[in-house]
Amino acid sequence: MQTFTYYPGCTLRTKAKDLDAYARASAEALGIGLIEPENWQCCGGAYTSATNEPATKLSAVRTLMAAKETEGLVTVCSACHNVIKQTNYDISRNEAMAVKVQRYLGLDEAYTGETKVYHYLELLRDVVGFDNLKAKVVNPLKGKKIAAYYGCLLLRPSKALAMDDPENPSIMEDFIKAIGGTPVIYAQRNECCGGYITLEDKAQAVKRSSAVMESAESMGADMIITACPLCLYNLKKNSGGSLPVYYFTELLAEALGLKEVSNE
Amino acid sequence: MQRIGVFVCHCGTNIAATVDVKAVAEALSHEPGVVVSQDYQYMCSESGQELVKNAIKEHGLTGVVICSCSPRMHENTFRKAAASAGLNPYLVEIANIREQCSWIHKNIASATDKAVILGKAAVAKVHLNAPLTAGESPVVKRALVIGGGIAGIQTALDIAEAGFDVDIVEKEPTIGGKMAQIDKTFPTLDCAACILTPKMVEASQNERITIHSFSEVSDVKGFVGNFTVTIKKKARYVDETKCTGCGLCTEKCPMKKVPNEFNMGLDNRTAVYIPFAQAVPKVATIDPNYCMMLKNGKCGVCSKVCSVGAIDYKQTDRFIEQKYGAIVVATGFNPIKLDKYDEFAYSCCPDVVTSLELERLMNAAGPNGGTLLRPSDKTHPHTIVFVQCVGSRCDDEKGKPYCSKICCMYTAKHAMLIREKYPDTEVYVFYIDVRTPGKNFDEFYRRAVEQYNVHYIKGMVGKVTPKADGKIDVQASDLLSNEQLHINADMVVLAAAIEPDKTARPLATMLTTQMDTNDFFTEAHPKLRPVESATAGIFLSGACQGPKDIPETVAQASAAAAKAIGLLCKNSITCNPCVAHSDELMCNGCSACEKVCPYGAITYQDKEFRMPDRSTAIRRVASVNPAVCQGCGACTVACPSGAMDLNGFSNSQIMAEVDAICK
Numbered sequence: 001m002q003t004f005t006y007y008p009g010c011t012l013r014t015k016a017k018d019l020d021a022y023a024r025a026s027a028e029a030l031g032i033g034l035i036e037p038e039n040w041q042c043c044g045g046a047y048t049s050a051t052n053e054p055a056t057k058l059s060a061v062r063t064l065m066a067a068k069e070t071e072g073l074v075t076v077c078s079a080c081h082n083v084i085k086q087t088n089y090d091i092s093r094n095e096a097m098a099v100k101v102q103r104y105l106g107l108d109e110a111y112t113g114e115t116k117v118y119h120y121l122e123l124l125r126d127v128v129g130f131d132n133l134k135a136k137v138v139n140p141l142k143g144k145k146i147a148a149y150y151g152c153l154l155l156r157p158s159k160a161l162a163m164d165d166p167e168n169p170s171i172m173e174d175f176i177k178a179i180g181g182t183p184v185i186y187a188q189r190n191e192c193c194g195g196y197i198t199l200e201d202k203a204q205a206v207k208r209s210s211a212v213m214e215s216a217e218s219m220g221a222d223m224i225i226t227a228c229p230l231c232l233y234n235l236k237k238n239s240g241g242s243l244p245v246y247y248f249t250e251l252l253a254e255a256l257g258l259k260e261v262s263n264e
Numbered sequence: 265m266q267r268i269g270v271f272v273c274h275c276g277t278n279i280a281a282t283v284d285v286k287a288v289a290e291a292l293s294h295e296p297g298v299v300v301s302q303d304y305q306y307m308c309s310e311s312g313q314e315l316v317k318n319a320i321k322e323h324g325l326t327g328v329v330i331c332s333c334s335p336r337m338h339e340n341t342f343r344k345a346a347a348s349a350g351l352n353p354y355l356v357e358i359a360n361i362r363e364q365c366s367w368i369h370k371n372i373a374s375a376t377d378k379a380v381i382l383g384k385a386a387v388a389k390v391h392l393n394a395p396l397t398a399g400e401s402p403v404v405k406r407a408l409v410i411g412g413g414i415a416g417i418q419t420a421l422d423i424a425e426a427g428f429d430v431d432i433v434e435k436e437p438t439i440g441g442k443m444a445q446i447d448k449t450f451p452t453l454d455c456a457a458c459i460l461t462p463k464m465v466e467a468s469q470n471e472r473i474t475i476h477s478f479s480e481v482s483d484v485k486g487f488v489g490n491f492t493v494t495i496k497k498k499a500r501y502v503d504e505t506k507c508t509g510c511g512l513c514t515e516k517c518p519m520k521k522v523p524n525e526f527n528m529g530l531d532n533r534t535a536v537y538i539p540f541a542q543a544v545p546k547v548a549t550i551d552p553n554y555c556m557m558l559k560n561g562k563c564g565v566c567s568k569v570c571s572v573g574a575i576d577y578k579q580t581d582r583f584i585e586q587k588y589g590a591i592v593v594a595t596g597f598n599p600i601k602l603d604k605y606d607e608f609a610y611s612c613c614p615d616v617v618t619s620l621e622l623e624r625l626m627n628a629a630g631p632n633g634g635t636l637l638r639p640s641d642k643t644h645p646h647t648i649v650f651v652q653c654v655g656s657r658c659d660d661e662k663g664k665p666y667c668s669k670i671c672c673m674y675t676a677k678h679a680m681l682i683r684e685k686y687p688d689t690e691v692y693v694f695y696i697d698v699r700t701p702g703k704n705f706d707e708f709y710r711r712a713v714e715q716y717n718v719h720y721i722k723g724m725v726g727k728v729t730p731k732a733d734g735k736i737d738v739q740a741s742d743l744l745s746n747e748q749l750h751i752n753a754d755m756v757v758l759a760a761a762i763e764p765d766k767t768a769r770p771l772a773t774m775l776t777t778q779m780d781t782n783d784f785f786t787e788a789h790p791k792l793r794p795v796e797s798a799t800a801g802i803f804l805s806g807a808c809q810g811p812k813d814i815p816e817t818v819a820q821a822s823a824a825a826a827k828a829i830g831l832l833c834k835n836s837i838t839c840n841p842c843v844a845h846s847d848e849l850m851c852n853g854c855s856a857c858e859k860v861c862p863y864g865a866i867t868y869q870d871k872e873f874r875m876p877d878r879s880t881a882i883r884r885v886a887s888v889n890p891a892v893c894q895g896c897g898a899c900t901v902a903c904p905s906g907a908m909d910l911n912g913f914s915n916s917q918i919m920a921e922v923d924a925i926c927k
Contacts, residue, residue: 165606167605167606167607168606168611168612185612187609187727187729187730187731187737188729191727215729215731218731218732218733219732220732
């Protein structure tokens, strides 16, 4: 059995318990071992954009180091994935920063990006394989027209995240096909949901998330799936739309027969 | 005893502002063998050259050192001056104290020191210079033009007009290139086909021009005046000499679902095809990727209907070899692929098209017979958005760093033509800058804005979103009014950047010519030799050298032809005497030199030698063909026994220079 270090992140312990629980259950069913590191801390949050400050890297590096003994580090929250992978990318290209971080953390040797970071979707695509996943599906989501919502930061910046084409991605559509559903391509699938701006200027978040919802509705989708807790929040609370919104792990678990079929 | 003259040039202030030229002349006057050392403001001028000539005669000089600009600039000038004063031209050495010294230093003291050292090295070298005599080699009176677009056609016509045979090699089944696909030309709005197709016919009817269509250059050997080129005539499965171009095979071919390249894939053609009605040569070609007979042996319809028996399924690629005195490269350009620009929805929305696709959509011979209709539902578009600089002036590796130059003008042309023909259509153009230098160009653009009311908006489009109702939402910023815009469009046209054709890079390797980082061919001098490559006998025509519109391309094509004609007019050309030679007694026949020679100038011979014990032995030794050797020096470096040496740049001369620098 392949074993990976699994980093849930703060939101998955509070608001996004479904994203977490079904990710773990599905991994087990697919023969992937996920080990949660002890005493994990915040991923580093929005601080990564302060490129010159080593303090902003410490938290992510601590997490990355914890995964050194396993095959890689798996995250499922879009934001955690974005922060940790960007830090890993930056530090592998910036020796001076790696040395500063080493001194801050009191490490014996500098960490220079050795850990491979996977988003859970990449784990499904590159480790499990969508064909193998398809073979293990017991409850295919036949006839369901599913709109994949990538949001802004699952794929960007594309050079650092190296996951898929940020303007014309296919990883979630391929996932939907693997679990038996029909992917719906719509224009707003990789646009911003409004993000944290909902705290400050709710009208903006309403405008953004409604545009996403309307775009998916107009192309005939039955539901929207996402990997991001904040996207899910905005689409549910701010978009005013009628489509149900799920985490992709919920549908994965459903297809694998690990969750009761939703009747929404 | 050598008598050496040193001449230090000020080059106005180019050298003198950073290098104390008088101090250099003074320091070099004390070098061994130097009998005269002078400085002068412009050594390359008439009076500067007189100074050198008089000194040669007056002091009976046996060697001359000029401290000036790069030898690429004026070595020839001073060699000629020396020769006219009776000194062998190869006894002149240049110390480059401009490009390699004054231009790159700021400190006068250290620049002066360096200039003195470079001068000393040249003096040390000239002590060992031997007089050389240049041989002559004949010029083959035939030119090759690679590429049959408007550039290649114009060059070939001009060379043929001057009375020389010329061959055009074109990789497509017909000549004509990009211009054949264009509908109208700016700034006169005359029909492209009406001015191009007569030239195509003229080229095919000219007795001195041979067109090798559907052919590629596969090998180039030799040197200026005497190139040997292998041309691959790709199998077209149709006998060119028999086919009359009647087109019956193309009507009857059952395989009708082949994307039509000439119409940018907007409609289909058959597997056996003639690219367009005015194709030259008007000969059918079978596409082996789609022909059912060639793929699985089932069909043969074209062979049955052909009344002259021109179809030949067994045809294979043929190779022909031909000698040429001059080669003109005219490989042209292509629009870039837009797969990295999915924010413009090009790959997912059929109503987002490139400008070249729009040319076909508006062309009378295009897929809609000249009526502008949306590709998706064949309805008339009422709002059209043009996006300029898609991939041009780009600061990341997605696009090109340069301006593609032609897009501002053809976009203005498209906008104007649409407004003229369909006044009920609103046209928006998003631009970074509108660049319209050129005769009658800015007037043309202003007409689009002022007379035709095209909405020009400074700003870039951020996102193109196809909507469920078939409309396209174009989100953009208007930088002048600082507003976010949403335009509900029916069609979006992308002005894709242009790049050199993909065949240019391997061709440059075959021709040993230089390219820049964008794969445009590099001219010998950006201002003074714009149509010659740095390799003698290779000339550049059209967009292979940089983005160009049609008038500029034609001007350059004729200029390249003039240069080629100048070469072909000569019966023979002076060879470079600075070639390699092998000391047969030292050569051990290891083949190291033969392997590194890029020109194939080195061969091996078995020769009889008398050994020290008076016996004779047969030994394998290298010998250099001086007519083929270009004097690059690769062999002298590779030779492990030191047997290879280069005239004018001998190992001992190089070592003397190094010693002088290190002293």
